[in-house]
Amino acid sequence: MALKKKAKKSAPNKNGAKKTVKKIPAQSPEKSLQASLIELIKNTSAVLPDDVQKVILEALAREEKNTTAEYAMNIIKANIDLAKKKSQPLCQDTGTVLFYISHPAGFDQNKLTKEIQKAVIKATELGYLRQNSVDSLTGENSGKNIGPGHPSIHFHQHNKKSLQIKLMLKGGGCENVGAQYSLPYTPLDAGRDLDGVRKVILDAVHKAQGKGCGPGVLGVCIGGDRGAGYIESKEQLLRRVDDKNTHKELAALEAEIVVTANKLGIGPMGFGGKTTLLGCKISALNRLPASFFVSISYMCWAYRRQGVELGAHNEIKKWLY
Numbered sequence: 001m002a003l004k005k006k007a008k009k010s011a012p013n014k015n016g017a018k019k020t021v022k023k024i025p026a027q028s029p030e031k032s033l034q035a036s037l038i039e040l041i042k043n044t045s046a047v048l049p050d051d052v053q054k055v056i057l058e059a060l061a062r063e064e065k066n067t068t069a070e071y072a073m074n075i076i077k078a079n080i081d082l083a084k085k086k087s088q089p090l091c092q093d094t095g096t097v098l099f100y101i102s103h104p105a106g107f108d109q110n111k112l113t114k115e116i117q118k119a120v121i122k123a124t125e126l127g128y129l130r131q132n133s134v135d136s137l138t139g140e141n142s143g144k145n146i147g148p149g150h151p152s153i154h155f156h157q158h159n160k161k162s163l164q165i166k167l168m169l170k171g172g173g174c175e176n177v178g179a180q181y182s183l184p185y186t187p188l189d190a191g192r193d194l195d196g197v198r199k200v201i202l203d204a205v206h207k208a209q210g211k212g213c214g215p216g217v218l219g220v221c222i223g224g225d226r227g228a229g230y231i232e233s234k235e236q237l238l239r240r241v242d243d244k245n246t247h248k249e250l251a252a253l254e255a256e257i258v259v260t261a262n263k264l265g266i267g268p269m270g271f272g273g274k275t276t277l278l279g280c281k282i283s284a285l286n287r288l289p290a291s292f293f294v295s296i297s298y299m300c301w302a303y304r305r306q307g308v309e310l311g312a313h314n315e316i317k318k319w320l321y
């Protein structure tokens with residue numbers, strides 16, 4: 001189908017990333033969707049969003065000159081610049097592929113699931129994603145990044161007419177230092193209150209000791225069951241680093257965690273230094289009276305998340321970060 005209308009070109013973002021809204025080519029909505037999904041995967045894998053780059057540069061400026069911490073932050077910066085310049089993955093581990101879809105009522109989720117799987121296979125062939133998903137029992141790698149639970153796709157219905165697709169690529173190293181606590185947690189004298197929550201979050205940071213490629217960002221969920229808590233903690237990582245929690249007490253706790261963690265001296269990659277955390281995002285879900293879980297997802301410095309809003313012909317209408 002020939003499409004007459006031309007989409008506007010967007011200005012490059014502050015970091016010069018090539019996130020343009022392309023002219024709509026004369027192609028079917030399916031082809032246009034594939035092109036948009038591949039572009040989303042490519043950009044997410046190669047370019048850190050502006051808000052993440054900003055806090056990384058601030059962390060670099062904070063470290064003392066000629067220290068191992070400054071050296072580590074400079075390597076991270078060089079890595080970010082090179083990946084953007086070459087449109088290549090920021091890290092050899094392109095991580096678990098997590099999609100978050102917000103769609104209008106009556107949307108065909110099965111159809112989009114198939115299109116996403118197709119795009120993931122193509123993006124893997126093109127090298128935007130590493131062949132990274134293996135059968136948990138046999139260890140076999142199909143080389144396609146497709147299998148039970150992968151990519152992980154989460155659908156949410158919203159009240160808008162538009163389709164928004166967010167993507168997060170979450171590395172294995174940082175996933176390994178995620179943690180879940182059940183309060184009360186007697187080894188830390190952590191009770192079922194916000195002070196108990198604070199203690200276990202800082203305990204997770206302390207135990208990680210920079211493993212999982214710090215400095216990073218924490219997504220935390222208070223409450224829920226074990227499964228819902230971890231899902232929600234990851235969804236907290238979809239928030240911008242510079243946003244402010246609308247819940248006053250949680251906003252204060254988020255800020256306090258970052259300040260306290262950065263006084264622990266763990267530093268980038270655990271080499272010592274002033275920045276252990278770049279951010280902390282916390283939310284709460286209802287829980288049973290019998291349970292009080294605190295679920296913590298840790299995202300490394302290679303904080304790859306991006307999102308797009310699609311237009312009427314499945315073209316990229318807007319970048320979300």
Ligand code: SF4
Nearest residue numbers: 091171173174213300
């Ligand atoms: S934790 Fe992050 S930075 Fe470290 S290897 Fe994994 S994806 Fe790369």
